Amino acid sequence: MFGFTLSATDTRSEARCGQLTTPHGVVDTPAFMAVGTRGAIRGLTPRQLRETGTQIMLGNTYHLQVRPGADCVAQLGGLHRFSGWSGPILTDSGGYQVFSLSRINKITDAGVEFQSHFDGARMYLDAATSIAIQEQLGADLIMAFDQCAPLPSPRSEIVRAVERTVRWAEECRRVHQRPDQWLFGIVQGGLDLDLRADCARRLLEIGFDGYAMGGLSVGETHEEMIEVLTHVTPTLPADRPRYLMGVGTPKDLVESVRRGIDLFDCVLPTRNGRNAHVFTAQGSLKLRNQQHRLAEEPLEAGCDCYTCAHFSRAYLRHLFITGEMLGPTLASIHNLRFFQRLMGRIRDLIRSGGLERISAEFPVVAGTAEQE
Amino acid sequence: MFGFTLSATDTRSEARCGQLTTPHGVVDTPAFMAVGTRGAIRGLTPRQLRETGTQIMLGNTYHLQVRPGADCVAQLGGLHRFSGWSGPILTDSGGYQVFSLSRINKITDAGVEFQSHFDGARMYLDAATSIAIQEQLGADLIMAFDQCAPLPSPRSEIVRAVERTVRWAEECRRVHQRPDQWLFGIVQGGLDLDLRADCARRLLEIGFDGYAMGGLSVGETHEEMIEVLTHVTPTLPADRPRYLMGVGTPKDLVESVRRGIDLFDCVLPTRNGRNAHVFTAQGSLKLRNQQHRLAEEPLEAGCDCYTCAHFSRAYLRHLFITGEMLGPTLASIHNLRFFQRLMGRIRDLIRSGGLERISAEFPVVAGTAEQE
Numbered sequence: 001m002f003g004f005t006l007s008a009t010d011t012r013s014e015a016r017c018g019q020l021t022t023p024h025g026v027v028d029t030p031a032f033m034a035v036g037t038r039g040a041i042r043g044l045t046p047r048q049l050r051e052t053g054t055q056i057m058l059g060n061t062y063h064l065q066v067r068p069g070a071d072c073v074a075q076l077g078g079l080h081r082f083s084g085w086s087g088p089i090l091t092d093s094g095g096y097q098v099f100s101l102s103r104i105n106k107i108t109d110a111g112v113e114f115q116s117h118f119d120g121a122r123m124y125l126d127a128a129t130s131i132a133i134q135e136q137l138g139a140d141l142i143m144a145f146d147q148c149a150p151l152p153s154p155r156s157e158i159v160r161a162v163e164r165t166v167r168w169a170e171e172c173r174r175v176h177q178r179p180d181q182w183l184f185g186i187v188q189g190g191l192d193l194d195l196r197a198d199c200a201r202r203l204l205e206i207g208f209d210g211y212a213m214g215g216l217s218v219g220e221t222h223e224e225m226i227e228v229l230t231h232v233t234p235t236l237p238a239d240r241p242r243y244l245m246g247v248g249t250p251k252d253l254v255e256s257v258r259r260g261i262d263l264f265d266c267v268l269p270t271r272n273g274r275n276a277h278v279f280t281a282q283g284s285l286k287l288r289n290q291q292h293r294l295a296e297e298p299l300e301a302g303c304d305c306y307t308c309a310h311f312s313r314a315y316l317r318h319l320f321i322t323g324e325m326l327g328p329t330l331a332s333i334h335n336l337r338f339f340q341r342l343m344g345r346i347r348d349l350i351r352s353g354g355l356e357r358i359s360a361e362f363p364v365v366a367g368t369a370e371q372e
Numbered sequence: 373m374f375g376f377t378l379s380a381t382d383t384r385s386e387a388r389c390g391q392l393t394t395p396h397g398v399v400d401t402p403a404f405m406a407v408g409t410r411g412a413i414r415g416l417t418p419r420q421l422r423e424t425g426t427q428i429m430l431g432n433t434y435h436l437q438v439r440p441g442a443d444c445v446a447q448l449g450g451l452h453r454f455s456g457w458s459g460p461i462l463t464d465s466g467g468y469q470v471f472s473l474s475r476i477n478k479i480t481d482a483g484v485e486f487q488s489h490f491d492g493a494r495m496y497l498d499a500a501t502s503i504a505i506q507e508q509l510g511a512d513l514i515m516a517f518d519q520c521a522p523l524p525s526p527r528s529e530i531v532r533a534v535e536r537t538v539r540w541a542e543e544c545r546r547v548h549q550r551p552d553q554w555l556f557g558i559v560q561g562g563l564d565l566d567l568r569a570d571c572a573r574r575l576l577e578i579g580f581d582g583y584a585m586g587g588l589s590v591g592e593t594h595e596e597m598i599e600v601l602t603h604v605t606p607t608l609p610a611d612r613p614r615y616l617m618g619v620g621t622p623k624d625l626v627e628s629v630r631r632g633i634d635l636f637d638c639v640l641p642t643r644n645g646r647n648a649h650v651f652t653a654q655g656s657l658k659l660r661n662q663q664h665r666l667a668e669e670p671l672e673a674g675c676d677c678y679t680c681a682h683f684s685r686a687y688l689r690h691l692f693i694t695g696e697m698l699g700p701t702l703a704s705i706h707n708l709r710f711f712q713r714l715m716g717r718i719r720d721l722i723r724s725g726g727l728e729r730i731s732a733e734f735p736v737v738a739g740t741a742e743q744e
Binding site for chain 1: 456
């Protein structure tokens with residue numbers, strides 16, 4: 001039902017290429033996962049999502065529990081059937097909302113109480129509850145409940161978050177039952193390499209199906225994030241998938257793959273797409289700019305997405321200027337396809353032993369690309 | 373390049389069934405045309421539109437001239453290429469905006485001056501300008517510039533609108549040059565049957581490729597509208613397509629087909645779809661209602677649209693409740709497909725001589741359907 005096999009490793013870095021098999025299909029790694037917080041990718045149908053080359057979608061435990069509720073999703077056959085996405089799904093545990101919704105929650109050693117951000121209703125999440133909800137949602141890959149501390153934070157805060165994360169991870173491992181779900185542990189520890197190593201070691205002792213790096217992309221620099229990965233990823237078992245949560249830019253992706261990461265998720269392609277910000281190998285485009293008014297060319301030459309096959313930059317600009325819903329949809333389709341083309345080339349180049357060529361093919365990953 | 377052929381006529385009504393051939397493809401009539409005011413159907417890609425069975429899209433002269441401008445569309449290859457919709461297109465003349473934007477325009481016998489509703493810029497439209505813009509946009513079917521009076525209006529107002537409409541129609545006919553466009557005249561005259569008949573007669577003398585009924589669905593009752601059609605449509609030549617502008621509800625469509633109308637356009641399926649209002653043969657659904665929270669069934673049993681094939685009412689409700697863009701898109705897809713299924717059955721039943729059965733198959737057209 002499950003498996004993770006590596007088919008190639010890079011000789012000049014920690015990069016590796018493989019396949020993650022789940023009950024709902026195979027994911028080629030390194031993989032970029034599309035974020036469908038509430039069980040939908042903003043503005044894309046499941047078919048449009050699949051056509052971008054995306055193989056796995058994310059859902060979020062906290063947001064789906066707020067609306068429509070995990071009991072509702074379960075009664076309707078689980079998240080796959082509910083959302084119409086029949087491929088692999090991963091659910092976050094709600095741990096990230098301990099960080100992102102810190103203004104409306106209260107954290108104790110036992111768990112977290114949220115005051116719902118839309119109607120004031122209270123919701124309590126702890127390790128056992130998060131797992132129970134994720135079992136109801138029925139994703140293929142589920143996450144341990146963790147505490148993600150903001151960066152920078154005092155060391156004592158990071159220590160406390162690690163202690164809770166490890167204790168909650170034990171509880172998650174203990175209560176999780178569905179055999180058709182793989183449970184991932186989440187390494188916390190901020191930018192402190194010793195705390196990170198300690199957290200990783202203790203999670204390994206508990207034993208998970210995969211390991212995630214959490215608490216990154218939350219305020220630190222690219223270099224700080226990469227330093228953590230450089231030191232911590234090699235301590236994770238080579239035969240288990242490694243997931244860098246909430247990352248990131250094309251540059252982040254390539255550099256993290258080089259440190260041995262297999263899975264990524266990020267809202268960048270869809271959030272930026274909704275704001276008329278388009279990714280290309282040569283750099284980014286701001287579609288509202290006057291310079292695109294008469295631009296006949298597609299968003300990106302050589303792109304095989306539906307948007308680039310059918311529409312000009314000028315038309316996309318027109319849609320955004322006039323507030324047509326189709327603009328966000330078409331830009332998001334392109335951006336997701338861009339991320340998937342980038343990941344596809346990364347996988348190809350790992351297999352052929354030429355990963356260093358990625359920055360020539362995609363100058364945007366070297367940080368030397370033009371920004372409009 | 374163009375043609376209009378009738379393949380069947382109903383023996384118990386004026387209903388007829390045929391094909392309108394244009395340079396960009398064939399339209400089976402009676403036909404429902406989807407409204408893409410600014411060159412895009414709200415939230416649908418051209419492919420999604422085509423999959424609803426829609427054969428022809430509308431664009432609007434006034435709105436496309438405001439943004440991005442007809443010169444821009446022409447430089448980008450015309451409206452078909454610009455919008456990515458390669459099928460037949462009809463453009464309204466801007467005449468309807470003389471009515472709908474009456475607060476920001478000034479009407480004289482020569483034409484209409486608009487103060488743009490979004491940046492205050494001025495725009496002048498008259499018969500020659502409207503045709504020039506429509507030639508730049510390059511639609512297959514274009515409309516004469518007319519004055520649509522609100523209902524009710526004093527008779528003197530209606531008379532003046534008819535006089536202008538006829539004079540402007542002459543001018544449109546005189547200046548129009550593109551041989552790959554059919555030009556339609558628009559019959560005005562409010563609810564006054566004599567004025568309507570007079571307007572129709574004078575337009576026939578000028579001679580157009582098709583004839584539209586304008587100035588309806590602007591405040592009158594269904595019965596008043598049908599009375600006008602009953603008297604005026606038979607005075608139009610049988611071998612020319614007849615277009616009832618801006619109509620309508622399922623009931624309006626069926627009753628107007630019975631009076632000999634061939635073409636319709638209306639924002640109902642998309643506007644209502646965006647507001648979680650769904651059409652079904654049995655009546656309408658309001659998707660936000662609590663009763664759909666756990667409803668596993670599709671929007672409409674037996675519907676072959678993408679939405680009904682993949683999603684439950686409960687999921688659609690969830691999308692609307694959480695403000696996900698996908699909700700309006702999926703509801704609009706269903707509603708457009710519903711309108712096209714209705715038109716398809718109307719055509720079948722005209723051909724088989726059983727049009728009266730339409731109200732048994734689609735109770736909603738009899739006005740006896742359940743409304744939520």
